[in-house]
């Protein structure tokens with residue numbers, strides 16, 4: 001089941017086109033492609049813990065903004 005989900009995800013990314021070079025992001029034809037490809041869930045650069053911390057910080061900022069306004 002996990003394999004199946006991964007396969008579906010990679011197929012979806014095959015259709016992702018780069019705004020800078022109009023090529024496929026998966027081909028990594030330009031620096032923008034490479035950066036975008038690295039940010040895709042299929043090639044995670046951040047550990048899950050870092051994402052949780054980021055989500056917590058964003059929630060905290062929303063709470064603070066609500067108090068200020």
Ligand SMILES: [Zn+2]
Pocket residue numbers: 018019020021022023028029030031032033034
């Ligand atoms: Zn590109």
